[in-house]
């Protein structure tokens with residue numbers, strides 16, 4: 001099969017013939033139809049992000065495709081089914097704390113790297129080997145719309161955070177980094193889950209205005225200044241009370257805007273940290289102990305999402321509650337994988353770059 005291969009960090013991707021995946025028990029091979037490209041994939045491939053990715057690697061986290069072949073223990077999937085592939089691969093011998101590798105992207109620790117040796121190849125390829133439990137039926141879809149369904153791989157990230165926050169219908173969510181790639185998807189997912197209001201915080205005024213136009217009266221925007229105290233006041237004034245804060249800031253943001261947002265949450269509120277802050281060093285997130293204690297605040301981190309999130313999010317999309325038509329898709333063929341990675345860096349909200357092998 002044909003695949004994009006990274007031989008060394010900082011080198012361009014080369015698209016070439018590699019061996020087809022060898023199917024085993026507990027596994028499925030999927031013909032990739034659409035593989036979404038992360039906006040920071042260029043930083044991963046350059047080595048800037050310092051992600052654990054064993055070389056040579058085929059990048060690409062997640063895909064939409066059709067089942068090509070199934071292992072002997074498969075009971076429901078059949079050849080030709082349209083499926084969503086979840087890149088979050090968990091070891092099967094490590095419950096309740098499995099090792100994790102993100103296919104075609106990174107790993108957590110030595111165990112994650114061991115798992116990567118078998119399941120590490122990503123979706124910038126004609127075929128993808130996936131653990132059976134990571135393959136989720138989409139039902140019947142219009143083949144022309146397959147790239148748009150790859151937006152589920154984007155929406156799953158903030159959905160994981162909102163599930164972690166146990167968001168209830170009618171509650172108010174503040175999304176920190178709402179003008180970003182995952183943050184803007186988080187706004188759409190929170191509204192789809194029934195959030196009464198979403199407070200969208202960001203610095204880019206044009207993008208805030210676009211969000212306001214897109215989502216109407218359930219959205220409140222807050223323009224951030226970079227001054228921690230001023231920004232906290234602005235966010236608090238946007239809506240009272242804020243039940244949940246979902247933070248999705250990148251490493252470059254540092255901790256001050258995270259703290260500003262976290263301390264807007266109401267008494268007994270929940271704060272979920274999902275961004276990349278601190279991943280490349282910098283200050284620790286200094287949270288004032290008495291404020292969190294006296295206000296009974298829950299702070300939790302969330303990496304990716306639980307397996308059941310896939311099925312539920314597919315249902316949110318199939319039912320129309322989550323409108324994937326909001327995403328504007330730009331397609332590249334596999335031979336132009338490098339161009340696709342460069343194109344994705346634009347990071348515009350609701351713009352999805354997809355490779356179609």
Ligand SMILES: NC(=O)c1ccc[n+]([C@@H]2O[C@H](COP(=O)([O-])OP(=O)(O)OC[C@H]3O[C@@H](n4cnc5c(N)ncnc54)[C@H](OP(=O)(O)O)[C@@H]3O)[C@@H](O)[C@H]2O)c1
Pocket residue numbers: 039040157176177178179180181182183201202203204205207224226248249250251252253254257273274275276277302303304305347
């Ligand atoms: N936990 C997980 O499972 C998971 C999964 C995927 C990704 N992530 C993390 O999510 C992070 C965000 O990714 P992304 O692609 O959405 O990033 P992005 O598109 O670059 O978005 C960044 C957002 O952060 C805001 N921002 C940046 N610097 C800021 C500052 N100093 N003060 C306030 N706001 C600031 C931006 O606001 P303006 O544009 O308005 O300035 C924008 O809204 C990634 O870095 C990644 O590490 C986590």
